[in-house]
Amino acid sequence: MTTTDSESPHATVDERRGRNGGSRKDPGRRERIARAAISVVAERGIEKITHRAVAAAAGVPLGSTTYHFATLDDLLAVALRQAAQDNVAELREWADGMDSGVDLPAVLTDLVLRYLGPERERTVVEHELYVAALHRPALRAASTEWDGALRDLFTAYTDEVSGKMLAAVFCGLLWQGIVREPLPDRDEIETIFRRAVGDTAHG
Amino acid sequence: MTTTDSESPHATVDERRGRNGGSRKDPGRRERIARAAISVVAERGIEKITHRAVAAAAGVPLGSTTYHFATLDDLLAVALRQAAQDNVAELREWADGMDSGVDLPAVLTDLVLRYLGPERERTVVEHELYVAALHRPALRAASTEWDGALRDLFTAYTDEVSGKMLAAVFCGLLWQGIVREPLPDRDEIETIFRRAVGDTAHG
DNA sequence: AGTTTTTATGTACAGATGTACACATAGTTG
DNA sequence: CAACTATGTGTACATCTGTACATAAAAACT
Numbered sequence: 001m002t003t004t005d006s007e008s009p010h011a012t013v014d015e016r017r018g019r020n021g022g023s024r025k026d027p028g029r030r031e032r033i034a035r036a037a038i039s040v041v042a043e044r045g046i047e048k049i050t051h052r053a054v055a056a057a058a059g060v061p062l063g064s065t066t067y068h069f070a071t072l073d074d075l076l077a078v079a080l081r082q083a084a085q086d087n088v089a090e091l092r093e094w095a096d097g098m099d100s101g102v103d104l105p106a107v108l109t110d111l112v113l114r115y116l117g118p119e120r121e122r123t124v125v126e127h128e129l130y131v132a133a134l135h136r137p138a139l140r141a142a143s144t145e146w147d148g149a150l151r152d153l154f155t156a157y158t159d160e161v162s163g164k165m166l167a168a169v170f171c172g173l174l175w176q177g178i179v180r181e182p183l184p185d186r187d188e189i190e191t192i193f194r195r196a197v198g199d200t201a202h203g
Numbered sequence: 204m205t206t207t208d209s210e211s212p213h214a215t216v217d218e219r220r221g222r223n224g225g226s227r228k229d230p231g232r233r234e235r236i237a238r239a240a241i242s243v244v245a246e247r248g249i250e251k252i253t254h255r256a257v258a259a260a261a262g263v264p265l266g267s268t269t270y271h272f273a274t275l276d277d278l279l280a281v282a283l284r285q286a287a288q289d290n291v292a293e294l295r296e297w298a299d300g301m302d303s304g305v306d307l308p309a310v311l312t313d314l315v316l317r318y319l320g321p322e323r324e325r326t327v328v329e330h331e332l333y334v335a336a337l338h339r340p341a342l343r344a345a346s347t348e349w350d351g352a353l354r355d356l357f358t359a360y361t362d363e364v365s366g367k368m369l370a371a372v373f374c375g376l377l378w379q380g381i382v383r384e385p386l387p388d389r390d391e392i393e394t395i396f397r398r399a400v401g402d403t404a405h406g
Numbered sequence: 407a408g409t410t411t412t413t414a415t416g417t418a419c420a421g422a423t424g425t426a427c428a429c430a431t432a433g434t435t436g
Numbered sequence: 437c438a439a440c441t442a443t444g445t446g447t448a449c450a451t452c453t454g455t456a457c458a459t460a461a462a463a464a465c466t
Contacts, residue, residue, distance in 0.1 A: 025412090025413070025414090025462065025463070026413085026414090029413090029414090044338065045334075045335070045337065045338040046250060046334075047249060047250035048338075050452085050453065050454085051453080051454065051455085052452085052453080052454095060414090060415090061414080061415050061416070062415080062416080062417090063414065063415040063416060063417085064413095064414065064415070066454080066455060066456085067413070067414065067415080068413095068414095070455095071454080071455080072453090072454065072455090124337055127333070127334050127337070128334055128337075130330070130334075130378070130382060131248075131249075131330050131331055131333075131334040132248070133382050134248065134327055134330070134331075134381065134382065135247060135248040135251075140382055140384070143382045144382060144383065147379050147382075147383075161394055161395060161398045162398055164391070164395050165372060165395045165398045165399050167375065167379075168371070168372045168374075168375030168376045168379065168395060169368060169371045169372050169375060169399075170375065171371075171374070171375030171378050171379060172370065172371030172372060172373065172374030172375035172376075172378065173371045173375075175333070175374050175375065175378055176350050176370075176371065176374060178337065179333060179336050179337065179343055179346045179347060179350075180347065180350075181343070188367070191364055192364060192367050192368045192371060195364045195365055195368045196368050196372075196399060198401045228431090228432060228433080228442090228443060228444075229443085229444085232443095232444090253422080253423065253424085254423075254424065254425085255422085255423075255424095263444090263445090264444080264445050264446070265445080265446080265447090266444070266445040266446060266447085267443095267444065267445070269424080269425060269426085270443075270444065270445080271443095271444095273425095274424080274425085275423090275424065275425090
């Protein structure tokens, strides 16, 4: 969770001002607005994003969003890019906590269920980003970055072809599971992954 | 521009003559508006849909859309449901034209490339529908119907587990391919499908 | 000190949007 | 024929939206 302040002029002060409610000079405000935008997308959908909705979610006045972001598209682009980068970072962190001898179908099933359950908001935003990128070329890089990270991750544990195949299975299961009302069964997902890797011994 | 010449006067008025008080001067108008809504979603995204944009695309006045559809959400729901049903019907038609002895990875690759190429608009709308359903329960049935049709189709040519697995691969490949700028290579997709079905004889 | 720059905020305004609604017309019914 | 109803259309209006901008205060700078 390293803060990328490439656009803020300076990152000298990282402590909140104790008095004054921290309302005057607030170095994290820009990022906080972006995260508020993410939560708005997660809760209400990308079509409901407005300057006012984001400002309300972030607890800042309207003028603050228009000051930190030139246009609403900029705000959306920054927010979704940050969401995608967070997702990739979290994915790599998860991958680092695994050794290479694990039971791949089992851990992939865990990952699917986590994205559909506790991390549902994150998954929803990621999907909104995907579709938004269809009509906004500025967002495509963030979308394909996620795909690449997923593919690289799976490739590292198998080979190139199987990695791509498993990435597709993973993507498809997420895609199908995110709209289903009851969460899919754990055994069902694991069975699918086992069939994908050609493992017929389990059952 | 008064009444557009090609749509209202000629054709299909007489087939409504007869019984019932349901008198329609233009029986196809409602459906035509829904299809115009689909094209607007395909071209500009679901967030850009408005009464006026749909009316312009359909070549009807603004009042016509508000007359045939109580609210904009209704219009969207009807349009996306119709799009999903069209997709399912087209998919079943495609399946009927195949015998059971085909080379499954090859034909699945054809299908993926068709959805990413000539039928890209259809695929885009389907994905917009998926994401829209995340925040609109009224659209979920249409989304899951597509999933079910896909799964049933693939299951019919293999078995239940493999069918679900292949449906996930198919979904994932569409999902990833729709945002990629150059269309994915044919051999790459076919190789992935062959690996998925456990066919190692091919190179 | 004073001056300039950056950050923050409230407000105003033009444009777009959903939708109601009054009017118009065609089709049906008596 | 006339009365009635379903269908179609143009317009008005309240509301929401993005964004510009004047103002102000804090920080940076000389």
